[in-house]
Amino acid sequence: xxxxxxxxxxxxxxxxxxxxxxxxxxxxxxxxxxxxxxxxxxxxxxxxxxxxxxxxxxxxxxxxxxxxxxxxxxxxxxxxxxxxxxxxxxxxxxxxxxxxxxxxxxxxxxxxxxxxxxxxxxxxxxxxxxxxxxxxxxxxxxxxxxxxxxxxxxxxxxxxxxxxxxxxxxxxxxxxxxxxxxxxxxxxxxxxxxxxxxxxxxxxxxxxxxxxxxxxxxxxxxxxxxxxxxxxxxxxxxxxxxxxxxxxxxxxxxxxxxxxxxxxxxxxxxxxxxxxxxxxxxxxxxxxxxxxxxxxxxxxxxxxxxxxxxxxxxxxxxxxxxxxxxxxxxxxxxxxxxxxxxxxxxxxxxxxxxxxxxxxxxxxxxxxxxxxxxxxxxxxxxxxxxxxxxxxxxxxxxxxxxxxxxxxxxxx
Amino acid sequence: xxxxxxxxxxxxxxxxxxxxxxxxxxxxxxxxxxxxxxxxxxxxxxxxxxxxxxxxxxxxxxxxxxxxxxxxxxxxxxxxxxxxxxxxxxxxxxxxxxxxxxxxxxxxxxxxxxxxxxxxxxxxxxxxxxxxxxxxxxxxxxxxxxxxxxxxxxxxxxxxxxxxxxxxxxxxxxxxxxxxxxxxxxxxxxxxxxxxxxxxxxxxxxxxxxxxxxxxxxxxxxxxxxxxxxxxxxxxxxxxxxxxxxxxxxxxxxxxxxxxxxxxxxxxxxxxxxxxxxxxxxxxxxxxxxxxxxx
Numbered sequence: 001x002x003x004x005x006x007x008x009x010x011x012x013x014x015x016x017x018x019x020x021x022x023x024x025x026x027x028x029x030x031x032x033x034x035x036x037x038x039x040x041x042x043x044x045x046x047x048x049x050x051x052x053x054x055x056x057x058x059x060x061x062x063x064x065x066x067x068x069x070x071x072x073x074x075x076x077x078x079x080x081x082x083x084x085x086x087x088x089x090x091x092x093x094x095x096x097x098x099x100x101x102x103x104x105x106x107x108x109x110x111x112x113x114x115x116x117x118x119x120x121x122x123x124x125x126x127x128x129x130x131x132x133x134x135x136x137x138x139x140x141x142x143x144x145x146x147x148x149x150x151x152x153x154x155x156x157x158x159x160x161x162x163x164x165x166x167x168x169x170x171x172x173x174x175x176x177x178x179x180x181x182x183x184x185x186x187x188x189x190x191x192x193x194x195x196x197x198x199x200x201x202x203x204x205x206x207x208x209x210x211x212x213x214x215x216x217x218x219x220x221x222x223x224x225x226x227x228x229x230x231x232x233x234x235x236x237x238x239x240x241x242x243x244x245x246x247x248x249x250x251x252x253x254x255x256x257x258x259x260x261x262x263x264x265x266x267x268x269x270x271x272x273x274x275x276x277x278x279x280x281x282x283x284x285x286x287x288x289x290x291x292x293x294x295x296x297x298x299x300x301x302x303x304x305x306x307x308x309x310x311x312x313x314x315x316x317x318x319x320x321x322x323x324x325x326x327x328x329x330x331x332x333x334x335x336x337x338x339x340x341x342x343x344x345x346x347x348x349x350x351x352x353x354x355x356x357x358x359x360x361x362x363x364x365x366x367x368x369x370x371x372x373x374x375x376x377x378x379x380x381x382x383x384x385x386x387x388x389x390x391x392x393x394x395x396x397x398x399x400x401x402x403x404x405x406x407x408x409x410x411x412x
Numbered sequence: 413x414x415x416x417x418x419x420x421x422x423x424x425x426x427x428x429x430x431x432x433x434x435x436x437x438x439x440x441x442x443x444x445x446x447x448x449x450x451x452x453x454x455x456x457x458x459x460x461x462x463x464x465x466x467x468x469x470x471x472x473x474x475x476x477x478x479x480x481x482x483x484x485x486x487x488x489x490x491x492x493x494x495x496x497x498x499x500x501x502x503x504x505x506x507x508x509x510x511x512x513x514x515x516x517x518x519x520x521x522x523x524x525x526x527x528x529x530x531x532x533x534x535x536x537x538x539x540x541x542x543x544x545x546x547x548x549x550x551x552x553x554x555x556x557x558x559x560x561x562x563x564x565x566x567x568x569x570x571x572x573x574x575x576x577x578x579x580x581x582x583x584x585x586x587x588x589x590x591x592x593x594x595x596x597x598x599x600x601x602x603x604x605x606x607x608x609x610x611x612x613x614x615x616x617x618x619x620x621x622x623x624x625x626x627x628x629x630x631x632x633x634x635x636x637x638x639x640x641x642x643x644x645x646x647x648x649x650x651x652x653x654x655x656x657x658x659x660x661x662x663x664x665x666x667x668x669x670x671x672x673x674x675x676x677x678x679x680x681x682x683x684x685x686x687x688x689x690x691x692x693x694x695x696x697x698x699x700x701x702x703x704x705x706x707x
Contacts, residue, residue, distance in 0.1 A: 065670045065671040066670075068670075069670050072458070072459075076459065091458075091673070093458070094457060094458040094459045094673075095458075095459075098459060184565075184653060184654060185651055185653065186651070186652070186653065238544065239543045239544060239562060239565060240542060240543060240544030240545070240565070241565075242564070242565040242650075242653050242654040243538065243542075243564075243565075243650055243651060243653055243654075375457070375673070376458075376671065376672050376673040376674070377457065377668075377672050377673060377674040377677070379672075380667070380668075380671065380672035380674070381672075384477070384478045384656060387653070387655045387656060388477065388478075388655045388656055390655065391567055391653070391654040391655030391657065392567065392655060403477075406475075410472060411455070412674070
């Protein structure tokens with residue numbers, strides 16, 4: 001929270017500061033990276049921008065939705081920041097439609113940067129044939145983390161899919177441990193279901209369902225299999241799961257009280273803070289019964305239409321700096337993500353990140369995150385349905401599919 | 413008889429004094445409310461637009477499980493919370509009114525919860541009620557392994573946890589209002605009741621409570637506003653979970669305004685809330701105006 005209050009203070013101080021010279025390259029950046037690891041990662045951007053001769057004005061707003069709301073309100077109100085953070089996906093669609101954002105096409109083609117980005121990321125930042133956002137990282141959303149000591153204790157090998165995992169979960173349960181460390185909040189209930197769907201249906205069903213809202217995909221046997229597995233998992237979580245924060249669930253795995261957790265690669269920060277090494281005390285794996293896949297989410301920065309020449313220059317410099325190979329690696333080390341560029345050397349990253357980079361080297365494994373394929377309203381409506389299914393053991397798979405079909409029919 | 417110009421100018425000064433308040437009322441309240449109602453007839457998403465779609469948002473709203481659950485929860489919460497907070501507040505006031513020693517300390521202790529924000533209240537109760545950290549674990553640790561107090565993680569009981577926390581929060585306020593009312597009751601009434609040989613509980617039920625009707629009305633109005641606004645308690649305690657079991661209408665509106673970028677649906681929900689409140693308050697206002705403006 002210190003960084004947030006510092007940001008608020010600096011914002012006040014800046015408001016009181018005399019107007020600066022037009023020559024100075026100043027970038028005010030609204031973002032929501034306030035936790036320890038996140039602000040360390042953000043500092044990489046700030047330092048590199050300062051090295052390039054600019055002045056970084058930090059404006060951290062705690063909470064993604066809050067930060068986006070603040071940034072959107074200022075942009076609509078005619079007092080835009082230099083740059084603002086969004087998740088890679090559809091969150092900034094309407095800003096583009098209302099001509100509030102500057103395109104970054106020229107900057108991206110100048111450095112030949114478009115060629116080194118994965119296709120899903122490119123698609124998620126392109127509107128009307130031009131790029132409107134600078135992607136800065138890739139976060140894998142469908143990782144499975146497990147405690148190696150617990151795995152040795154219950155006896156078994158690293159699971160490759162949910163069928164194998166269920167066997168191990170039973171063993172963990174028999175050993176009196178929490179089989180699946182779970183945080184019962186809507187967003188993670190959604191994350192768990194989506195991870196299972198990718199395992200059971202592969203990238204094909206995934207893009208049909210989220211990308212085309214296909215009713216057939218929702219009625220497919222793969223989708224039903226995912227729902228059945230999801231329902232089974234209810235009996236592998238502990239009583240304290242509802243409302244638990246994701247990092248408290250990770251802590252259960254770290255302490256050896258629980259066997260495994262499904263969570264994005266930001267969970268690595270928790271393991272690192274506990275001085276655990278990937279591959280030694282804990283393992284990371286990706287499930288895939290049908291073609292696997294790596295769910296690529298992440299963050300982008302968008303640039304509101306600049307009001308002055310100096311602001312335009314600051315935006316161009318910022319975009320260039322963020323995508324430099326050196327920045328990309330330093331940032332990924334701190335953030336737990338992987339570089340957004342496919343052409344940087346990731347050998348200095350941990351083994352999970354190295355595995356991720358190898359996986360997405362294969363085009364067929366690049367799975368766009370739900371945020372890239374469906375609107376926040378749609379994602380939210382699906383989330384409500386998942387959440388009610390997860391928390392209501394009496395609901396049948398048929399009823400669940402019926403409700404999903406109802407959501408798909410809505411214009412969201 | 414004052415000269416004509418004087419009356420005019422006093423009217424004018426009164427008008428100019430009231431003008432700022434009047435402008436705030438018209439622009440901020442009525443203006444924003446009208447705008448909200450108008451937006452609920454459009455298909456606005458992240459940013460407000462003016463594509464008229466009629467009642468489509470309302471159709472979607474009342475076909476939405478989560479919204480129906482939210483409304484249902486608000487009715488249950490509102491009824492229980494009003495009843496329990498009034499009853500408990502009144503009983504506390506009666507207890508303190510028995511000339512107890514250290515009355516001031518008791519008053520402060522009972523009123524203290526009200527000085528906490530709902531967010532703090534929600535967090536504290538969340539910890540107390542959490543089966544793996546709170547009361548259940550404590551009692552099991554004392555050697556009762558079968559003790560269960562898991563209301564907050566069960567869908568059918570979670571709403572009572574919200575009521576519990578809210579009653580704890582508000583009972584002290586009701587107590588303060590009732591105590592002031594009790595102190596205003598004439599000693600002679602008690603003496604007369606004693607002479608007639610009435611037991612104390614009869615006096616309270618048949619004489620004191622009717623005399624306190626104004627205090628009850630005040631407390632009810634104050635508590636009702638926090639029922640309609642109920643948002644932060646749900647967010648802090650359960651974040652609407654498990655599932656959507658403790659969702660409330662205000663949270664539905666907030667989530668859809670921002671997180672879900674669905675302003676059309678959010679404003680339709682907000683308008684429905686407004687209509688409901690008007691439907692409840694209007695008959696009461698009419699009744700008051702017929703009574704000649706005395707509550």
